[in-house]
Amino acid sequence: MRTAVLLGFRLRQEVLEWSGAWWFLMTLVVQAVVAPLIGLFVWSAVYPDDPAIARYYVAVILVTLMTESFEQHTFSERIYNGTLSHELLRPQPVAVGVIGMNLAIRAWLTLLGAPIVLLTGIALQVGFDWWAVARSTPYLVLAAVLVFLWTFLLSLTAFWTDRVHAVVGFGSQLVFLFGGTAAPIGLLPDGLRRVAEVLPFYGMSGLPAEIAAGTRGDGSLGYQLVWVVVLVGVVMVLWRAGVRRYTAVGS
Amino acid sequence: MVATMSAVEVENLSMSYKAPVRKSGLRAAFGSLVRREYKTVQALDEVSFTIAPGEVAGFIGPNGAGKTTTMKILSGILHPTSGAVQVLDTVPWQRRSAFLKRIAFVRGSQPVGGSQELTVMDSLEYQRLLYDVPRPTFRRTLADLEALLELDPLLERQLRALSLGERMRVGLAMALIYRPEVLFLDEPTIGLDVTAAGQIREFVREYVEQTGATVLLTSHYMADVESLCPRLILIDKGKVQYDGPLAELSARLSPYKLIRISTQGDPSPFGEVVDKADGQWVLRVPRDEVAGTTGRLLQALEVVDLAVEEPPLEKVIDQAYREGLR
Numbered sequence: 001m002r003t004a005v006l007l008g009f010r011l012r013q014e015v016l017e018w019s020g021a022w023w024f025l026m027t028l029v030v031q032a033v034v035a036p037l038i039g040l041f042v043w044s045a046v047y048p049d050d051p052a053i054a055r056y057y058v059a060v061i062l063v064t065l066m067t068e069s070f071e072q073h074t075f076s077e078r079i080y081n082g083t084l085s086h087e088l089l090r091p092q093p094v095a096v097g098v099i100g101m102n103l104a105i106r107a108w109l110t111l112l113g114a115p116i117v118l119l120t121g122i123a124l125q126v127g128f129d130w131w132a133v134a135r136s137t138p139y140l141v142l143a144a145v146l147v148f149l150w151t152f153l154l155s156l157t158a159f160w161t162d163r164v165h166a167v168v169g170f171g172s173q174l175v176f177l178f179g180g181t182a183a184p185i186g187l188l189p190d191g192l193r194r195v196a197e198v199l200p201f202y203g204m205s206g207l208p209a210e211i212a213a214g215t216r217g218d219g220s221l222g223y224q225l226v227w228v229v230v231l232v233g234v235v236m237v238l239w240r241a242g243v244r245r246y247t248a249v250g251s
Numbered sequence: 252m253v254a255t256m257s258a259v260e261v262e263n264l265s266m267s268y269k270a271p272v273r274k275s276g277l278r279a280a281f282g283s284l285v286r287r288e289y290k291t292v293q294a295l296d297e298v299s300f301t302i303a304p305g306e307v308a309g310f311i312g313p314n315g316a317g318k319t320t321t322m323k324i325l326s327g328i329l330h331p332t333s334g335a336v337q338v339l340d341t342v343p344w345q346r347r348s349a350f351l352k353r354i355a356f357v358r359g360s361q362p363v364g365g366s367q368e369l370t371v372m373d374s375l376e377y378q379r380l381l382y383d384v385p386r387p388t389f390r391r392t393l394a395d396l397e398a399l400l401e402l403d404p405l406l407e408r409q410l411r412a413l414s415l416g417e418r419m420r421v422g423l424a425m426a427l428i429y430r431p432e433v434l435f436l437d438e439p440t441i442g443l444d445v446t447a448a449g450q451i452r453e454f455v456r457e458y459v460e461q462t463g464a465t466v467l468l469t470s471h472y473m474a475d476v477e478s479l480c481p482r483l484i485l486i487d488k489g490k491v492q493y494d495g496p497l498a499e500l501s502a503r504l505s506p507y508k509l510i511r512i513s514t515q516g517d518p519s520p521f522g523e524v525v526d527k528a529d530g531q532w533v534l535r536v537p538r539d540e541v542a543g544t545t546g547r548l549l550q551a552l553e554v555v556d557l558a559v560e561e562p563p564l565e566k567v568i569d570q571a572y573r574e575g576l577r
Binding site: 005006009010013014017018019020082085086244247248 | 268323326327328329330344346348349351352356361365366367368369373377380381
């Protein structure tokens with residue numbers, strides 16, 4: 001209960017904090033929507049008669065905006081500049097601050113990116129089945145959790161290396177390739193598709209987008225949940241090792 | 252270790268870490284890809300001391316002596332290589348919530364953490380939630396802090412827009428709003444002008460008087476140490492070189508006192524002349540000869556004014572840093 005109150009307050013704080021950087025947030029919105037827009041243009045040209053392609057990519061844009069994570073910029077920087085020490089000395093889990101900031105940035109990106117999604121949808125005359133959109137909500141929530149865990153996991157490497165941006169950049173490329181942004185995974189060659197369906201990246205973006213677009217009737221929440229459990233486990237192990245290292249050598 | 256009457260207890264504390272090293276040049280750079288070499292840096296070496304509840308101790312030493320490392324260990328940020336530490340009967344680096352609510356670590360180099368866009372009042376309100384301070388206590392403490400730190404004009408300002416002196420005042424307010432029992436102050440007046448530094452010193456003194464808090468303070472400014480700390484712990488190269496009253500250190504390091512004398516005559520035969528200007532002389536005289544020399548001066552010369560002074564602490568400490576303690 002106390003953690004929930006603290007998280008709520010932190011979220012409010014971070015929303016306020018980021019309200020002063022709307023121009024910077026706009027650049028993040030642009031960065032987030034560029035890759036799915038390219039996918040949209042390419043695959044719409046390949047399948048001009050399939051309205052599901054446009055619907056799918058509009059959903060991918062929205063999922064991307066709502067699940068973006070930047071822990072390599074926020075959390076890792078705290079390791080590099082030593083201000084993680086402030087967080088370690090607060091009587092609350094460090095994750096409260098990290099999650100609070102993550103949710104605040106996502107809220108702003110969704111708000112600022114909504115006009116882009118809307119305009120794209122109108123321009124391409126995309127129509128959604130709102131029941132399918134409602135059904136995609138739990139998949140979207142788990143996708144948001146997965147993206148956060150994945151980015152946070154890679155950002156924890158800042159305890160050992162000062163090249164965290166390269167590490168997270170590599171991780172983002174995997175999400176781009178196997179998550180359904182470069183191509184809907186149904187369009188990938190058979191072997192790659194099977195690999196993509198097992199890896200966690202499809203659950204971070206393509207799966208909720210396919211359900212919202214109505215191109216897939218049901219999906220496996222279990223597949224996402226298994227990956228949530230796996231990533232939480234790995235994050236916890238890495239977090240403990242990282243803090244042990246940080247508290248052994250300092251900042 | 253059993254529960255003690257000390258607020259801080261440090262026993263044989265050592266801290267070492269490995270730092271990568273390599274010779275200059277391309278060859279060494281390629282070599283380090285295969286085999287990295289490390290050098291062990293001994294930051295702290297068997298440091299021991301205790302601080303009683305309510306005591307204010309100055310922790311001084313040259314740059315790199317191990318002061319901040321010790322502070323970080325005592326507050327719980329760092330885990331030592333060996334040794335035992337108890338702060339308020341708790342091992343600090345376990346960072347239990349109950350312990351963290353009873354201590355504060357304020358660094359002059361980073362006085363205020365957290366969101367910089369927030370106002371001071373928003374940040375204080377967050378501290379209230381974080382440290383479970385009941386509202387009536389929060390209001391009372393805030394009123395005290397407002398008065399002591401002249402916070403009123405700052406409450407609605409954003410953290411990022413504060414000057415260095417203001418940031419330090421706010422940093423102290425944020426640390427003290429939950430009334431910690433042990434306060435670690437690392438260079439609290441660094442970079443501040445004379446007035447702002449004086450304000451901070453005055454505030455710390457009043458806070459200690461009011462709350463009976465235990466304070467460990469590091470500073471390179473001897474004015475801080477002189478005005479706040481009856482006890483001094485001097486550390487150098489990771490070892491405690493001196494632990495005791497300030498006056499004793501001064502006497503130990505400087506076997507001389509200064510006699511400042513205003514006279515038309517020539518007092519130079521009575522001691523070593525350190526300074527001379529406008530009829531005012533400063534003589535350096537061995538401590539045990541001060542009384543006799545003063546008597547002879549007053550008999551031999553027409554003295555307008557005479558004062559016996561300790562040598563400036565800055566000089567004493569500088570000597571201790573450069574030459575070590577005898």
